[in-house]
Amino acid sequence: MKLSKIIDLTNAKVVAGDTEKDHNLQRAFSSDLMSDVLTLDTEHILLITGLTNLQIVRTAEMADIEVVLLARNKTATPEMIELANETGLVLLETPYSIYRSSGVLFKNGLDPVY
């Protein structure tokens, strides 16, 4: 699924990263547990989370995650935005809950990791 479609479907705002780049994501994973995210063998996915701290961006960097969607009006901190721009991570904010974001993306064809 193209990044533009993900943004559109979740009514999201881009707060960091290069959206010009051709991001085409095959799968998504929803979790607030970064320990779990670090066990994934699938790369270049969308991560949907309700957590906002610097370690989200670091975890995404190490796990080769391209796009992170912060659910339910959670706001990225300035440090997160700075680090995301440095590492090339696209950070999005959506008013939708994790459940709704996951549901709408799944319904429109974005596959789960598991």
Add this chain to the structure above:
Amino acid sequence: MKLEFDIASGDFSKAGRASSRIKKMLKQLQVDPKVIKRIVVAIYEAEVNVVAHSVGGKMLAEIDGTGITVVVQDNGPGIEDIEKAMQEGYSTATKAVRNMGFGAGMGLPNINRNTDEFTIESEVGEGTVLTFRNNF
């Protein structure tokens, strides 16, 4: 090529700096991205462990022609029961660490899973030393 990093206790804003530097370096060396991911995930888990559980420590990484060896050493408090610590789900993490999305008892097992060679030595009151290696 040798790299050394200090890891401060409790400073989560800096956890990930060592893994980030090593990732950049391995990319420049054009190492297979799958190999890079495994080792940087292991290094990152180890960094978070030192920040979350120890009084501080350091990491030494050595890259040679065939792979990378990492030694993570902290200055205490040491692990009482290594066998338990290696079990998935066993954790002594604080609530603050859990609130950050860690401390689920998955770190050490994940390091083991993502490395080709892994040893852990620990002494209560002294500290813990992790040594792991991945071949390119």
